[in-house]
Amino acid sequence: MDDLENKVAVITGAASGIGRGMAEAFVDAGMRVVLSDVEEATLHATTAALRDGGADVHAVVTDVSVAKDVASLAESTLEKYGAVHVLCNNAGVYAGSRPSWESTLDDWAWILGVNLMGVVHGIRAFLPVMIEQGEDAHIVNTASVAGLMTGGSLYGATKSAVVALSETVHLELVGGGFTPRISVLCPGLVDTNIFDSQRNRPARFPDVGPYPSGWSVEAAREAFKLGLSPRAVGDRVVEAMREERFYVLTHPEWAEHVTHRSTQIVGGDSPTLLPPPAG
Ligand SMILES: NC(=O)c1ccc[n+]([C@@H]2O[C@H](COP(=O)([O-])OP(=O)(O)OC[C@H]3O[C@@H](n4cnc5c(N)ncnc54)[C@H](O)[C@@H]3O)[C@@H](O)[C@H]2O)c1
Numbered sequence: 667m668d669d670l671e672n673k674v675a676v677i678t679g680a681a682s683g684i685g686r687g688m689a690e691a692f693v694d695a696g697m698r699v700v701l702s703d704v705e706e707a708t709l710h711a712t713t714a715a716l717r718d719g720g721a722d723v724h725a726v727v728t729d730v731s732v733a734k735d736v737a738s739l740a741e742s743t744l745e746k747y748g749a750v751h752v753l754c755n756n757a758g759v760y761a762g763s764r765p766s767w768e769s770t771l772d773d774w775a776w777i778l779g780v781n782l783m784g785v786v787h788g789i790r791a792f793l794p795v796m797i798e799q800g801e802d803a804h805i806v807n808t809a810s811v812a813g814l815m816t817g818g819s820l821y822g823a824t825k826s827a828v829v830a831l832s833e834t835v836h837l838e839l840v841g842g843g844f845t846p847r848i849s850v851l852c853p854g855l856v857d858t859n860i861f862d863s864q865r866n867r868p869a870r871f872p873d874v875g876p877y878p879s880g881w882s883v884e885a886a887r888e889a890f891k892l893g894l895s896p897r898a899v900g901d902r903v904v905e906a907m908r909e910e911r912f913y914v915l916t917h918p919e920w921a922e923h924v925t926h927r928s929t930q931i932v933g934g935d936s937p938t939l940l941p942p943p944a945g
Contacts, residue, residue, distance in 0.1 A: 667751070667802045667847065667907045671696040674747040676739065678730050678788060679757030681708035683858025684808060684851075687896025688754055691904045693721040700743045700750075702728040703757070704866055729868075730757045730784030731776075733791075740791040750795055752907065755788040756808040756851075759863035762877030763820050772871035773820060781824035782831075789835060796846045803846040804907045807832045811854045811915070815923040816930075816937045819878075825852075836912055849906050854917030854943075855893035861886030919943035 667673075675692045679685040680701035692699050693716055701716075703709040706727050713725040724746045728739045743750050761777040763769035785807050796803035809832065812818035813825030832850035839846055859865075862883055864874070899916055906914040915921070926940050 667804045667910070669802075670752075670904070670907070672698065673751040674698050674700070674743065674749050675752035675754065676700040676702065676743050676750055676792070677754040677756055678702050678728060678736075678739075678784060679808075680754075681705050681712045683860060684853070684856055684896045684899050685754065685756045686712050687898070687900035688756065688806075688903050689716060689723070689900070690897055691900030692752070693719070693723070695904050697752070698722040698724075698747055700724045700726060700739070700746070702726045702730075702739050704729045730755070730787055731779030733783075733787045736784075736787035736791045740795060744795070749799060749801070750792060751801065751803050752806070753788055753792045753796075753804075754806045754808065754903070755785040756806070757784050758808060758810075758824075758860070759866065760821050760860050761863065761867075761875070762881060763875040764878040765876075766819055768876050769820055770873040770875040772873040773875045776867055776871040777820050777824055781821070782827045785828050785831060789831075793835075793846060797844050800845060805835070805846065805848045806851055806903055806907070806914070807848065808851045808853075811852045811917060811920045811924070813850075814852055814927070815920065816927050817939055832912075847907075847910050849903075849912055849914050851899070851903060851906075851914045852916075853894065853899055854920050855890065856896055856899055856916075857890055857893040858896055861890050917943075 675697045677685050680689050681703035689699050701713050709725050713723050716723045726739050726742045728735045759780045761773045763773050807828050809828040810825040812822040813829040836848050902916050923940050
């Protein structure tokens, strides 16, 4: 999808972090952007900041774990702009829990609802519209490098599922001769607010499981400051859509870990962890 000028993009989890970085990059590429997020005040502040800079943007409060919210997001987009060309299924949360068997059912329901079902809801609500339009269109699912390598507990399980789902949809689109294309974004560390995901945990999931030993919001905040800037990730996504690149990796230093897993699988070895990349 080379010509982005005036095209309509929808981003979930757009109020903060990578979603906001994508919104900024899309606006700079001349696109009209629908920002959606469950965190209402931050969503409106981010949208206002972009609008003040001259962008054509629209905000829709959406909980991606609720199918009818995502269906309403699609309706609101079509009402506002009459078309949709790009969907970024980006909203995501981190729920610590280690060891895995001590994760609560509330932890599982929350993280699966946002990280996996959010993507499913986006694909179900938007892909039929994109196919029907018959124009160039692109979906970007935010997974993580954690979805390509060993480890990652609940979070890794949801992100592996997003990679698998994205690969399947790619094959279905290409095999069926459909116009839309899809990418899966697999970043390493990015300087966002994901360490504080509990801020958006719904009251209906009160039972919080254990976090890995030594983990704290404060320590995580410091660690995430060392990550890539969200805007750099947004620019990489623009490039990937123009190049029709499926796997979008932003942190080449993790490539060895991805290869390590594949080598262990085909070699019949049991999983082991490599140390994280230096730096
Ligand atoms: N930060 C990283 O290092 C990193 C690395 C790999 C992948 N990711 C993925 O990037 C995506 C964006 O996260 P981020 O790092 O920018 O974190 P972030 O917390 O800064 O942004 C996530 C946004 O999603 C929103 N959100 C949470 N629950 C939601 C829901 N139910 N419905 C709609 N919106 C919801 C939050 O309000 C927030 O604005 C996530 O899918 C995350 O798993 C992040």
